[in-house]
Amino acid sequence: AKANPAKRICFYEETMDQAVRERRKTMQELRDALARRQFSLHYQPQVDIGGGAITGYEVLLRWQHPERGAVPPSEFIPMAEETGLILPIGEWVLREACREAATWQQKHRVAVNLSAVQLVADLPRVVARALADSGLSADRLELEITETAMIRDPRRTTRLLEELKALGVSIAMDDFGTGYSSLSTLRAFPFDKIKLDRSFMAELEASPDARAIIRAVLALGESLNIHILAEGVETPAQLDFLRQEGCTEVQGYLFGQPAPMNQQRPTAASLTLA
Numbered sequence: 001a002k003a004n005p006a007k008r009i010c011f012y013e014e015t016m017d018q019a020v021r022e023r024r025k026t027m028q029e030l031r032d033a034l035a036r037r038q039f040s041l042h043y044q045p046q047v048d049i050g051g052g053a054i055t056g057y058e059v060l061l062r063w064q065h066p067e068r069g070a071v072p073p074s075e076f077i078p079m080a081e082e083t084g085l086i087l088p089i090g091e092w093v094l095r096e097a098c099r100e101a102a103t104w105q106q107k108h109r110v111a112v113n114l115s116a117v118q119l120v121a122d123l124p125r126v127v128a129r130a131l132a133d134s135g136l137s138a139d140r141l142e143l144e145i146t147e148t149a150m151i152r153d154p155r156r157t158t159r160l161l162e163e164l165k166a167l168g169v170s171i172a173m174d175d176f177g178t179g180y181s182s183l184s185t186l187r188a189f190p191f192d193k194i195k196l197d198r199s200f201m202a203e204l205e206a207s208p209d210a211r212a213i214i215r216a217v218l219a220l221g222e223s224l225n226i227h228i229l230a231e232g233v234e235t236p237a238q239l240d241f242l243r244q245e246g247c248t249e250v251q252g253y254l255f256g257q258p259a260p261m262n263q264q265r266p267t268a269a270s271l272t273l274a
């Protein structure tokens, strides 16, 4: 017997409904997650390639869902952006990171990710308040912004980033090499740091092209006087290559997984570097 097309459509709509309902449910849960204290911060060390010293920590948001467990940021950040929830959530991350960093014995830098949605006129005031309320000195805060966030409205964003820099914080370009306006963006705004996207590290060993791009970015950083950090460093071979090519700062599983601050410990790799 032939399948009844009407029945099939009906079934299809039911599964659609199911997906839509689940999405709505997750959104509602995301809306309540702040009040229910389901968010926490993990920290991942950034390491000086020369002596192995920790230079700072990147803050990575974690959502502990009561039934689903840890929900990855790749799943809930886009949802938070679409709904505008990223504004209160992002502010919480910023304030919590500043508050926690202000208590550290060692005065490491703390790097906070900002979504493009957060790049609004109010942001400098939000950042200034987080610094004032925590007592963290501005030069210990770094803000990470992706290049895609820059291209939306380069002139407005440039003005906003200049206002932020005037507070004394530093600005890093995140995921460098994954967008397409990289060079013009670099000219438009004086970034303090470029974070070379981890996809280049993943391809480094197999691809001469990836190695050529990494070399070129390191040379670019040198001539523009911008600090380059390589993300996603997992193997000693990657580290060796980066060191040979003059990279000065690294981050990745080789040096430490993102973890709560009270679970941080020196890794074998950073000890070898030392």
Ligand code: C2E
Residues within 6 Å of the ligand: 044, 059, 060, 061, 072, 073, 074, 077, 090, 093, 113, 114, 115, 174, 175, 198, 231, 232, 233, 234, 251, 252, 253, 254, 258
């Ligand atoms: P990102 O800013 O590029 O963060 C780095 C991601 O790479 C993190 O994933 C980190 O766990 C992962 N990673 C670190 N070292 C390695 C490595 O050696 N190998 C591999 N394969 N991965 C490594 P995570 O924590 O899942 O976060 C994913 C993305 O979610 C982040 O990418 C960032 O775009 C976003 N995100 C996380 N926290 C926040 C936040 O507080 N605010 C905003 N707006 N976005 C956030």
Ligand code: CA
Residues within 6 Å of the ligand: 058, 113, 144, 174
């Ligand atoms: Ca980042």
Ligand code: CA
Residues within 6 Å of the ligand: 174, 175, 195, 197, 198, 231
């Ligand atoms: Ca990144």
Ligand code: CA
Residues within 6 Å of the ligand: 175
């Ligand atoms: Ca990313």
